[in-house]
Amino acid sequence: MKITIRPPTTLSKADALVLAFFEKQKPQEHPYWIKLPTDVRKLVSTWVGRKDVTMEWPSTHVLRLVRGRFTTIVVAGLGKRAEWNDRRDRLLDRKVIRLAHEHKWRSLTIMPLRLIPDNANHMAENFLLADYDYHALKKAPKSGWHDVRSVTIIGTASREAQTAIKRGIVVGEATNMARAMANAPGSHLNPRIMAAEAQKIAKAEKLTCRVLNEAAMQKLGMGALLGVAKGSAELPRFIVLEYRRGPAKHKPLVLVGKGVTFDSGGLNLKPSTGMQEMHMDMAGGAAVLGALVGISRLKLPINVIGIIPAVENMPSGSGFRPGDVLRSMSGTTIEVGNTDAEGRVILADALTYAQKHYEPVLVVDVATLTGAAVVALGQQAMAMFSPDDKLRTQAQEIAEASGDYGWPLPLWEEYAPMVKGTFGDVTNSGKERWGGAIEGAMFLYQFIKKTPWIHLDIAPTMSSIEGQHLAPGATGAGTRWLIELARRWTDGRLKLT
Numbered sequence: 001m002k003i004t005i006r007p008p009t010t011l012s013k014a015d016a017l018v019l020a021f022f023e024k025q026k027p028q029e030h031p032y033w034i035k036l037p038t039d040v041r042k043l044v045s046t047w048v049g050r051k052d053v054t055m056e057w058p059s060t061h062v063l064r065l066v067r068g069r070f071t072t073i074v075v076a077g078l079g080k081r082a083e084w085n086d087r088r089d090r091l092l093d094r095k096v097i098r099l100a101h102e103h104k105w106r107s108l109t110i111m112p113l114r115l116i117p118d119n120a121n122h123m124a125e126n127f128l129l130a131d132y133d134y135h136a137l138k139k140a141p142k143s144g145w146h147d148v149r150s151v152t153i154i155g156t157a158s159r160e161a162q163t164a165i166k167r168g169i170v171v172g173e174a175t176n177m178a179r180a181m182a183n184a185p186g187s188h189l190n191p192r193i194m195a196a197e198a199q200k201i202a203k204a205e206k207l208t209c210r211v212l213n214e215a216a217m218q219k220l221g222m223g224a225l226l227g228v229a230k231g232s233a234e235l236p237r238f239i240v241l242e243y244r245r246g247p248a249k250h251k252p253l254v255l256v257g258k259g260v261t262f263d264s265g266g267l268n269l270k271p272s273t274g275m276q277e278m279h280m281d282m283a284g285g286a287a288v289l290g291a292l293v294g295i296s297r298l299k300l301p302i303n304v305i306g307i308i309p310a311v312e313n314m315p316s317g318s319g320f321r322p323g324d325v326l327r328s329m330s331g332t333t334i335e336v337g338n339t340d341a342e343g344r345v346i347l348a349d350a351l352t353y354a355q356k357h358y359e360p361v362l363v364v365d366v367a368t369l370t371g372a373a374v375v376a377l378g379q380q381a382m383a384m385f386s387p388d389d390k391l392r393t394q395a396q397e398i399a400e401a402s403g404d405y406g407w408p409l410p411l412w413e414e415y416a417p418m419v420k421g422t423f424g425d426v427t428n429s430g431k432e433r434w435g436g437a438i439e440g441a442m443f444l445y446q447f448i449k450k451t452p453w454i455h456l457d458i459a460p461t462m463s464s465i466e467g468q469h470l471a472p473g474a475t476g477a478g479t480r481w482l483i484e485l486a487r488r489w490t491d492g493r494l495k496l497t
Contacts, residue, residue, distance in 0.1 A: 001131055002150045003124050003165055005115070005157040008035035014152065015105035016062075017070040018096050020113060021048060022081040023055045032111050032154055039068045044075060055079070057088060060099060070109070074099065078113075089119065090126050090403050094469035097130035100148045107150045115155030117164035122403070124168030125175075125480075127151055132176045133471045134183040170297045171483055175476035178283070178290030182462075182474035186262030186279040191229075191310035194261055194282065195237040198308065201289055202241055205296040212238035222349040224334055225309050227326040228342045231266055231319025232312035238353075239285075241306040243292055245299065252303035253489060254360035255482055256350045257288030258343045258367035259310035266313050266339030267321055280474055281343070283462050284366035285310060287478030294483040300490045305358055309346040313339070325424040329353060330447055335421040337430025343369050344443045345428050351447045362391075362452045362496060364485065365444065366478040372436025373409075373457040379465045382406040382477060383457040385441040387448075390497055395454050398488065404481035406456065411441055419443045452496050456481065 006012070017040065019030065027033060027045045036044075043063055047053060053061070057079030065071045076092060078084055100108055112119065131148050155161065181189065181197065189197070195211045202209035214235050217226055222238070229236035239259070244252075260281040264270060270278065285308035292306045320326065324336045326345065330352040334345060347365055354363055373383040384399065384406040386392040392408045399406035418439045421427040426446050432439065441455050458477040464470040488494040 001128060001148055003127060003153070003169060004150075005120070005153045005155050005161055005165065007156065008032045008111075008154050011035065011037070011069065011109065011154070012152065013069050014107040014109040016072040016074055016100065016103070016108050018074045018076065018108060018110040019044060020076040020078050020092065021055045022078045022084070025055065025081070030111070031113065037069055039065055040070055040073060044073060047075060057083070058091065058095060060095065062103070072103075072105070086122065086400075090122055091469060093123050093126035094130035097127050097148055098469045101146055104146055106148060107152075108148060109152045109154065111154045115153065115161060117160040120153070120161040121164035121168040123153060124165045125172040125403070128169065128172030128176060130469055132179060134180060134473050136180070136184070137188075167298065171294055171480055174290040174294030174297070174483065175479040177293055178286040178476040178479045179474040181286040181289065182280045182283040182476070184279065186312070189279070189282070190234045190261050190312060191237040191259070192234065194259060194285065194308070194310045195239050198239045198241060198289060201293060205293055207292060207296065208242040208244070210240045212240070220329055220353070221327070222329045222353075224326045224328040225311065225346045225349040227320045227324065228313055228345050229311040231316045232314040234261075234312045236309070236311040238350075239306075239308040239310060241292055243296055243304040243306070246302040250303055251361040252305045252358055253486065254305045254307060254354040254358055254363045255288045255291060256307045256347060256354055256363060256365040257285035258282065258347055258365070258369070259285030259308040260343055260346070261310060261312055263313045263340070263342065264315055266319055266342060267315050268338045268340040269315055270340060277463065280462055281368050282310065283368050283474060283477060284458060286474070287366045287458070287476065287482060290476060290479035291482035291486070294479070295486045298483070298487070300486055302486060302490050304486060305354070305360070307350050307354055309350045311346055313342045328447070332426060332446065333421070333424040335424030335427040337427045341429035341440070343367050344440050347444055348447045351444065355449055355451050360451055362454070363448070364454045364456065364482065366456045366458055366482065368459040368462050369457045370437045370440045370459055372440070374460045376409065376437055377407055377460050379460050379463070380405065382461045383437050384408045385411045385455040385457070386453060387411050387445065388452060388497060390495065391452060391454055394494060398481055398484045402480040402484035404478060404484075405461070406481070409438055409441070411438065411445060415439070415442045419446060
């Protein structure tokens with residue numbers, strides 16, 4: 001998709017022209033009204049002036065002209081001016097693109113009420129997110145797959161706005177890359193293939209990539225990760241990517257992504273309902289890969305490490321069992337209460353590896369960890385955890401700024417008994433029925449030393465839902481959050497205690 005800013009004096013023909021108005025706003029109050037063709041002004045003012053037409057949010061009206069520069073005009077209702085916010089702004093950007101898909105429009109001209117750098121960034125990013133569809137495994141129709149090829153934003157093409165659009169394009173493309181990877185079926189993306197994809201990305205983006213095989217993991221003592229992996233015919237891989245553009249003496253950010261390429265639940269087999277989505281259980285790993293692509297293309301002058309433990313969790317005679325005790329890389333033993341709580345087990349070794357090999361300034365793990373997070377928050381927000389109050393507050397600020405929405409949950413010491421083991425040091429599940437998302441986070445906390453740490457449980461936002469104006473499937477949850485985190489670390493807005 002080509003996204004450009006052009007002044008209102010150079011209106012060029014497009015399949016549709018998009019205008020937006022608040023309730024009770026007169027068309028003449030639009031900042032670019034006078035620049036519109038006479039036939040468009042006449043049609044729109046007549047329509048908006050009708051008694052049966054309101055500019056309620058989120059209404060859209062498609063108007064037609066017989067001839068002229070624009071034969072299709074979309075009038076979008078923004079609702080009450082006082083209720084407008086960034087969340088609605090993002091949804092409007094997406095809705096317009098999905099409307100274009102519905103009507104087969106290839107080109108759009110959009111006249112926003114305002115164009116500032118942040119708004120331009122959101123527009124470009126969300127245009128790309130809404131334009132994405134996963135059809136890699138479908139037979140293409142004769143007319144080809146529909147996409148929007150160009151969007152022209154009418155406004156002042158300031159240097160700041162141009163830069164913001166370029167940043168939005170980078171973030172949108174990186175997120176869509178993560179979505180494509182998460183959407184791939186388990187038969188098309190197993191640990192071996194995921195590692196190969198990471199190596200391709202590393203080569204393209206000039207990153208360093210190392211892939212540890214089973215023997216290397218055994219040598220390191222990764223008994224937790226290997227315990228989960230041994231039920232599958234697919235051998236595990238431990239993926240490490242390095243992006244180093246900051247001073248050598250600066251400690252890195254470390255991003256850890258859960259990479260369970262298919263999760264059957266193991267011997268504690270999942271119910272059949274919903275299991276077909278469990279190829280997305282590596283969405284955290286995809287988010288880390290997408291974030292590294294975005295960080296690289298933005299050329300951020302920092303050091304970032306990406307770590308992805310990649311496994312399949314399958315039931316078999318060789319699989320790990322409830323009641324087993326696994327020895328993790330840290331030496332902490334893990335009593336298996338439930339084989340379907342495998343993500344936290346593989347992350348235990350990944351978190352230990354991160355701290356031992358990199359002495360990070362901050363560790364963030366991203367994982368589709370618990371269904372309990374979905375129960376707590378619905379599908380509108382990921383769950384965010386940190387033992388540091390300031391980090392937890394900043395995590396929420398990053399969520400709002402990035403559009404990767406999240407809400408913090410507690411990680412108090414009162415929850416520690418939930419993960420205390422009977423025959424092992426800790427248990428991965430089974431102590432309590434309640435607070436499952438907190439239990440998962442508390443388990444991971446046992447493998448954090450004194451390193452600043454944030455845990456993102458992206459299970460709630462893994463898949464798109466109605467009203468988000470995204471194609472069915474993966475959302476790329478966590479990708480935009482991680483890129484925004486890196487930007488804030490770069491410019492000094494992220495404060496670590």
